[in-house]
Amino acid sequence: MTNPRQNFLIGPISPAAAGALYQQIVDRIKREIAEGRLAPGAALPSFRQLAESLLVSVITVKRAYEELERDGIIFRRQGLGTFVAEGGHDRSRETKLAAAKQLLRDGFREAAEAGLKSHELAELAHDILKEKK
Amino acid sequence: MNTHASNATNAIEICGLVKRYPAFTLGPVDITVPRGAIYGLIGPNGAGKTTALDMVFGLGHNDAGTIRVLGLDHRADQVALKQRAAYVGPDLNFQLWGRVGKAIRFVRGFYPGWDEAYCAELMRMFQLTPNDRIATLSFGAKTKLSLLLALSRRPDILILDEPTTGLDALSKQQVFRELLKAVEEGERGVLISSHALSDLERFADHIGLIKQGKLLLEGRTDEIVDRFRFAEFFTANGTIPQSPEPAGLTILKRDDNRWQALLDQNSDAQKWLESQDVQNLTLTRLTLEDLFVALVKETETTK
Numbered sequence: 139m140t141n142p143r144q145n146f147l148i149g150p151i152s153p154a155a156a157g158a159l160y161q162q163i164v165d166r167i168k169r170e171i172a173e174g175r176l177a178p179g180a181a182l183p184s185f186r187q188l189a190e191s192l193l194v195s196v197i198t199v200k201r202a203y204e205e206l207e208r209d210g211i212i213f214r215r216q217g218l219g220t221f222v223a224e225g226g227h228d229r230s231r232e233t234k235l236a237a238a239k240q241l242l243r244d245g246f247r248e249a250a251e252a253g254l255k256s257h258e259l260a261e262l263a264h265d266i267l268k269e270k271k
Numbered sequence: 272m273n274t275h276a277s278n279a280t281n282a283i284e285i286c287g288l289v290k291r292y293p294a295f296t297l298g299p300v301d302i303t304v305p306r307g308a309i310y311g312l313i314g315p316n317g318a319g320k321t322t323a324l325d326m327v328f329g330l331g332h333n334d335a336g337t338i339r340v341l342g343l344d345h346r347a348d349q350v351a352l353k354q355r356a357a358y359v360g361p362d363l364n365f366q367l368w369g370r371v372g373k374a375i376r377f378v379r380g381f382y383p384g385w386d387e388a389y390c391a392e393l394m395r396m397f398q399l400t401p402n403d404r405i406a407t408l409s410f411g412a413k414t415k416l417s418l419l420l421a422l423s424r425r426p427d428i429l430i431l432d433e434p435t436t437g438l439d440a441l442s443k444q445q446v447f448r449e450l451l452k453a454v455e456e457g458e459r460g461v462l463i464s465s466h467a468l469s470d471l472e473r474f475a476d477h478i479g480l481i482k483q484g485k486l487l488l489e490g491r492t493d494e495i496v497d498r499f500r501f502a503e504f505f506t507a508n509g510t511i512p513q514s515p516e517p518a519g520l521t522i523l524k525r526d527d528n529r530w531q532a533l534l535d536q537n538s539d540a541q542k543w544l545e546s547q548d549v550q551n552l553t554l555t556r557l558t559l560e561d562l563f564v565a566l567v568k569e570t571e572t573t574k
Contacts, residue, residue, distance in 0.1 A: 153472040153558045158497060186455045193444060195309065196455065197476045198493060 146183050149192045159194055163202035165237075171211065171222055172230040182212060182220040209233075281339075282306045282428055282460020283327060288336035290322055297322045297484040299336060304477070307457030309450055311475035311492070312464040313559075315567050319484040320464040321360070324432045327462065328358045340428055354382070356428035357421035359414075361436065365405050371416060372401025375423075382424045390423035396445055411437040422449055429453060431463040435470065443467065447474045472496065472559035482567060492559070499562050500554040502534040502541075507548055517543045523565060533557075533565040 148166040151159055170176045182188070185203065189196045203220060206212045211226040223229075249259055282304045289298035297319040304310040312320050326333050327340065329349050338345035343352045368374035371394075379385040394400070397415035399408075408416065414437055421429060429450070435443045447470055453459050465471055471478065471492070478495055480488040488495060502520075506528050516522060519538025524531040534540050534554065544552060557565070 153469050153496075153560075156556070158493060158556070159473065160493060189455075190448060190451055193448065193451075194473045195451070195476045195492070196307075197491065198473075201493065 146188070146191070151192055151194065159198050160201040160205070163188075163192065163194075163199060164205050167202070167206060168211065168230040168233055171226050172234045174227070176222050176226075178222050178224045178226055180222045182222070184219065280306065282308070282341060283310075283462055284337075284339045285323070285327065286337045286339075288323065288326060288338060289334045290319075290326060290331065291334050295319070295484060300481070300484075300486050302462075302479055302486070302489070304460045304462050306460055307454050308476040309454055309461040309463065309474055310477045310479065311471035312462065312479050312481060313466070313468060313471065313563060314464075314481035314487075318481045320481055321432055323481070324358075324360075324430050324462065324464055328356065328430050329353070355426060356430060357424050357426035358430045358432075359417045359421045359434050360432040363417045365413070365416060365420075368405060370401065371399050371403045371405060371408075374405060374416065374420065375401070378420050379423070384425050386423055386425050389425070390419065393419045393422060393449070397442065409437075411439065411442065414438060415442065418446060418449075422453070427459050429459070429461045429463075431461065431465075433464055433466070435465060435467050443470060450474065468560040468563055469558065478559070480563065480566065487566060496557065496559055496562065498536055499557055499565075500534045500536060501557050501561065501565075502530075502532045502544070502552065502554050504530050504532075504544065504549040504552040506530065507550070516540075520544065521565065523568070533562075 148163070148170060151162040151166070153159060155162060157165070167176070167182070176182075182203070183191070185196050185199045189199045192199070203212065203214075207214060207220075209229055210223055211229050212220055213223050214220050246259060249262065254262065283302065284304075285300060285302040287299045287301065289296065289300075291297075295317075300319075300323060302310070302312075302323075312323065314320050322331075325331050327338055327345060329345050329352065340352050340356055343355075345352060365374045368377055375390065379387070379390070397412070397419060399412065399416060399419065403412075405413065405416065414434065418431075418434055421431075435446055438446065450461050450463070451474060454461055463471075463475070475492050477490065478488075478492045479486055516532075517538065517540055519535035519540035520543065521533040522530060523533055530549075534544075541554075
């Protein structure tokens with residue numbers, strides 16, 4: 139187990155962005171874990187530290203941590219702090235995949251509404267993948 | 272009632288508070304501010320926010336109800352209360368003290384808990400110097416002085432009436448950060464009235480929406496914001512078949528067969544809508560500011 143990173147930069151979060159504030163924190167932390175910037179055993183900041191750095195109420199951070207804990211992504215040790223769980227990486231990846239699927243579904247629906255046929259959609263996906271490279 | 276001041280669980284308890292004026296009645300209002308919490312009182316101008324805050328600090332007589340601050344009665348234990356609670360309001364005027372340094376020297380003498388190091392830190396943060404003439408300070412800088420005099424006392428309770436009006440975005444953020452720090456040990460309490468709704472959405476643990484002297488809505492900020500949705504839908508022939516709409520559904524706008532409404536998810540409104548012949552129902556989250564506008568407008572435009 140390691141100490142919290144000096145610069146735990148997951149913000150900014152904002153009421154104007156999509157999703158509840160606590161949900162935005164959940165998503166950011168999952169992304170940190172899924173992308174390997176937070177390894178299993180790594181310590182997370184305390185409620186207060188994160189609340190002060192993100193400028194949100196402690197309740198908001200607490201709720202985010204509770205949800206991550208329920209999903210088995212982080213765990214708490216009384217008096218020691220909060221840490222990334224052993225399986226946290228895979229579970230974060232699962233949520234990221236689910237989110238990606240949903241985004242693709244939304245994208246395909248928009249495209250269908252714009253009149254694109256299935257084969258055109260496949261072409262479009264292919265083109266976007268090429269752009270990425 | 273025998274409440275022990277030292278181990279009172281709540282920072283502030285307001286029960287059945289009523290204040291009557293010839294043309295306006297506040298209440299009955301019930302508000303509880305737990306220790307360690309920031310409570311945001313919001314509402315349109317003239318809703319009664321200032322009246323409520325003034326009562327808590329013992330400014331004016333209430334006609335009914337009780338107010339307990341850290342277990343202390345707001346009138347019977349007035350002296351003890353004022354030692355432990357600080358008030359910042361829009362009408363405070365420190366010009367008589369001439370310079371910032373003199374005002375600080377005067378005020379700190381009253382409070383044994385005065386934190387000189389913190390005061391110096393706040394001075395730097397707010398860019399005030401002891402030599403500044405109070406009369407020539409900008410409106411925002413006067414507000415900062417007022418906040419500095421309250422915060423440096425390290426009070427157990429902060430009662431703040433519009434404390435960020437006239438402050439720039441950075442100063443506002445600094446003030447809220449200090450409020451977060453003030454409550455972080457879970458002992459103190461902050462009761463704040465403000466129109467800075469996006470700030471309150473971030474920082475306030477609890478929100479109370481007051482309108483025409485009545486508390487319209489109260490609860491945890493995240494739960495309040497999460498409870499409502501902006502609903503958009505279409506109807507085949509431009510009418511909602513069965514009217515009036517049920518409680519929990521407030522039509523905000525209508526353009527022919529397209530409708531926009533505020534939907535309370537604690538009601539049966541969504542089920543009702545789905546039982547009607549509506550199409551393409553979409554629900555979107557609202558910000559506290561959106562919600563405020565929708566709720567305040569709702570009661571204003573009731574035909």
